[in-house]
Structures are given as C-alpha cells and as structure tokens.
Amino acid sequence: MKTVIVIFTGIQNQINPADVVQTKSILIIVPAENFNEQEFLGTKNTLERNGLNVFIGSDANTVCTGTQGMKVKADVSFFNIHVNNFAGIVFTGGPGVLNYWDNNFLWKTAGKFCNSGKLTAAICSAPLILARAGLLNGKEATCFPKDKDKLEREGAVYIDRNVVVAGNIITAQGPYAAVEFGMKIAELLKYGRTYG
Numbered sequence: 001m002k003t004v005i006v007i008f009t010g011i012q013n014q015i016n017p018a019d020v021v022q023t024k025s026i027l028i029i030v031p032a033e034n035f036n037e038q039e040f041l042g043t044k045n046t047l048e049r050n051g052l053n054v055f056i057g058s059d060a061n062t063v064c065t066g067t068q069g070m071k072v073k074a075d076v077s078f079f080n081i082h083v084n085n086f087a088g089i090v091f092t093g094g095p096g097v098l099n100y101w102d103n104n105f106l107w108k109t110a111g112k113f114c115n116s117g118k119l120t121a122a123i124c125s126a127p128l129i130l131a132r133a134g135l136l137n138g139k140e141a142t143c144f145p146k147d148k149d150k151l152e153r154e155g156a157v158y159i160d161r162n163v164v165v166a167g168n169i170i171t172a173q174g175p176y177a178a179v180e181f182g183m184k185i186a187e188l189l190k191y192g193r194t195y196g
Contacts, residue, residue, distance in 0.1 A: 024087035024189050025053040026119070029106070029126075030072055031096030032060035037070045039123050040092045042178025043185070050186035057081055057089075067094055081109055087189050089113045093124020093144065093174070100129055107133035114169060119188055121170040123181050130169065131156050140164050141171040165194045 026047055030040060044054050058064050058074035065071055081089075089110065091097070100106055110133045114120040122130050127143040130136050131154035141156040142164040152158050162177035163170065163184050170188065172181035187194045 025055060025085065026088050026090060026185070026189070027055050027057050027076065027081065027086045028090045028092055029100075030056055030058045030060075030064045030074065030092055031094060031100060032058055032064050033099075034094050034096030035064055035066050035072075035092055036094030036124060036175055037066040037068050038175035039094065039178045039181075040066065040070075040072070042175070043090060043092060043123065043182040046179050046182025047186055050183075050190065052087075052186060052189060055086070067096075078105055078109070083109075083112045083116060083118065086113075086118070088119025088121065088168075088185065090119075090185065091122040091126035091129055093122075093126045095125075097124065097126045097129070100126075101132055103129070110135060117168055119168055119170065119185060121172075121181070121185055123172040123178065124174045127151060127156070127171040128154070130171070135169065136166075136171075139166040139169065141166060141169070142173050143171060144174050170194075 047054050055075040057076040059078045060074055063071045063073050106129055110120055110130055114135050124144045125147050127141055131151050137155035140159045142159050142161055143151045148158050163172045163180050170184050184194045
C-alpha cells in the first residue's frame with residue numbers, strides 16, 4: 001500500500017475577522033453654546049488616548065462655544081447622525097445642555113443607540129436628556145448633584161457617585177469625573193465591560 005502525502009501551499013486570500021483590530025468611533029454631542037470645556041476635553045482626550053476615534057456632533061451652524069470661550073467645530077450635524085456609524089454616543093454637559101433637555105430629536109437618537117445595545121453616556125446635566133427620553137426609568141444613574149431631584153422625578157434611581165454604569169448606559173456627575181467617565185466608556189467599548 002502506498003502512502004500519499006499532499007502538501008498545500010499558497011497564500012490565504014481571506015483575513016480572519018478575529019485577527020483584525022477595528023478602531024471604534026464614538027460621537028460626542030456638544031451644545032452649540034456654553035458647553036463645559038473640562039468635561040469635553042477630559043472625556044475626549046481619554047477616549048482618544050485609548051485608541052477611539054472621536055467625532056463631534058452639534059446643531060451649531062459654525063462652531064460650538066464653551067463657557068470659557070473655547071471653540072469646537074462639529075463634524076456631524078444632528079440631522080446627519082447615523083447610528084450605524086458609531087459604537088456609541090456621549091452627551092457632554094455645561095449650562096448650554098439645559099436647552100437640550102426637551103429635544104425630541106435627541107431623545108429619539110439616544111433611544112436608537114441605547115435600544116440597539118450601543119453605549120449611551122451622559123455627564124453633568126446631560127443625563128436629564130436620557131431620563132426624559134425614558135432611558136433611565138428604574139435604572140441607577142447619576143448627574144450634576146443640583147439636578148438630582150429632576151433625575152429622580154423622571155424615574156431614575158439616583159446614586160451619589162462620580163460615575164455610574166447601568167448596562168450600556170454610563171452617567172457621570174461633573175467636570176471632576178470627566179477622566180473617570182472617559183475611562184469607563186473606553187473600557188466598555190474595548191472590553192465589553194467596566195472594571196472597578
């Protein structure tokens with residue numbers, strides 16, 4: 001009886017998706033006027049240091065202006081936001097975010113992200129957007145401490161911590177929590193969970 005040995009050589013023409021590291025993109029919603037620079041920069045810089053692509057979304061016609069005069073140009077207008085283009089959405093705070101608490105379009109957009117299992121996050125007074133969209137009903141969340149009663153009236157379970165993670169929703173209290181907030185977002189997007 002003969003033994004036949006067959007050797008196949010050649011170049012693999014398909015890439016195993018598991019071997020490819022895909023950079024995830026995140027959308028940060030910035031108020032057109034009076035956003036908090038410390039929250040914005042702390043979150044954005046932390047996400048970028050963790051290898052995430054950051055895009056800015058706003059309804060500003062030209063640039064967004066922070067409380068200290070910082071100018072930021074939006075990459076995406078509200079009406080050009082496509083959920084499939086991003087791994088998650090982050091709402092940054094500051095006094096200007098109060099103008100968006102009752103923004104029906106942002107409620108629907110946040111709902112699309114959240115209900116599709118994508119990261120949905122907000123800091124400072126911005127968790128009220130998520131709460132008024134009905135996304136925090138019965139869930140643990142935090143916000144800027146002066147907004148605690150408003151958050152609870154919308155059905156959220158207020159937790160007095162810098163950052164609170166409830167499934168795919170992350171909320172944070174204010175500027176002092178921005179870096180920790182960014183780290184929790186990065187952990188959830190990179191590893192599917194948060195640590196600590």
